[in-house]
Amino acid sequence: MWIWLEDIAIESNQCDWSYMHMSKISYLLGKYNGDYLLGNPLPTDSFFCRTWMRSWVEICTAYAKPIEEQKVIWDKHLNEFHGMSETWESYFHNRSRVNSLLETLEFLPRVFAHQDVHWDNIFLEQIDEHDSLMAIDWQFASISGVGEELxxxxxxxxxxxxxxxxxxxEYKEELFLSYMQGLRAAGWDGNSTFARFGFTVSAALRFIMVIDKLLINLEAGNGISQKEKSSHLLLVSQALLSMADESWSIRSEIKQYFHNIYECCISRHSSAALLTHY
Structure with a gap:
């Protein structure tokens, strides 16, 4: 076993995670992922996960309360949030879509991903007057779909x-735009719908864990801090469920895209055309 130790002057790096800071990181993540879409070889080591989101979702689902128990808790506390029946219906509906969303995610063009990008792991540094990413903690490194990292x-x-x-x-659109600019700067001219799907679905699927956190917090008590936390978790859940609905719509676009290409290939009696378009 080998371990790499390096003295990093973290204090000299931006780590405030402001709007602008995250935009810069999103752009550089796009450039980083884009290199693999252009032919930079993906790691072949067997220890890299190749279905990271699926394994994460399966673990979150296993740790969460059964959906029947969740419904009981939800109904018990429903009045506290002025009748959130639509939110529960959205949650229940999107739970049934999870496997289909994961299948499409695993069909996207592949990149090498860090998969744990946050303020304690990713830093900006200046190299030759240009922003560069410095990443630590590669425990979750995986072969993932384009957009999944973001x-x-x-x-x-x-x-x-x-x-x-x-x-x-505002953040969603700005960060995705920056990521796409990074992909384009790397030279990738593929269909942006793939990256959009990877981005929205990998963010959205966090709703499985967040809803369960909300329900656990509701059961914990009625303190002021717990009510404030529950309110935050509810708003986050609603935002993620909205992204799940968006992901489902994009998935339909992707299916139609490949259906059209397939029809074109059949009409030309050419299977090679499908691979060229992809």
Whole structure:
């Protein structure tokens, strides 16, 4: 076993995770992921996970209360949040979509991903007057879909209040735009819908864990801090469920995209055309 130790002057690196800071990181993540979309060989070592989101979702689902028990807790505390029946219906509906969303995610173009991008692991440093990423803690490193890296960052930052819940849409669009600019700067000219899906679905699937956290907190008591935490978790859940609905719509676009290409290939009697378009 080998361990790499390096003295890093973290204090000299930006780590405030402001709006601008996250935009820069999103751009550089796009450039980093883009290198693998252009042919930079993916790691072949057997210890790298190749279905990271699926394994994470399975663990979250296993630790969560059964959905029947969740419904009992939800109904018990429903009045505290002025009748959130629509939110529960959205949660129940999206739980049934999870496997289909994961299957599509695993079909996306593959990149090498850090998969744990947050303020304690990723830093900006200046090299030759250009921003560069410095990453530590590669425990979750995996072969993942394009956009997945950004979604994981977004969902965690939202949960931990680095992204204000009332500014979800602004952050979502800005960070995705920066990520796409990074992919384009790397030279990737593929379909942005793939990256959009990878981003939205990997952020959205965090709702499985967040809803369970909300229900556990509701059961814990009625203290002021617990009520405030429950309110935050509820708003985060609603934002993530909205992204899950968006992911489902994008998935339909992707299915239609490949259906159209397939029809084109059949009409031309060419299977090679499908691979070229992909």
């Amino acid at each position: 979604g994981r960052m977004f969902g965690y930052a939202l949960l931990k209040r680095k992204i204000p819940v009332n500014m979800v849409e």
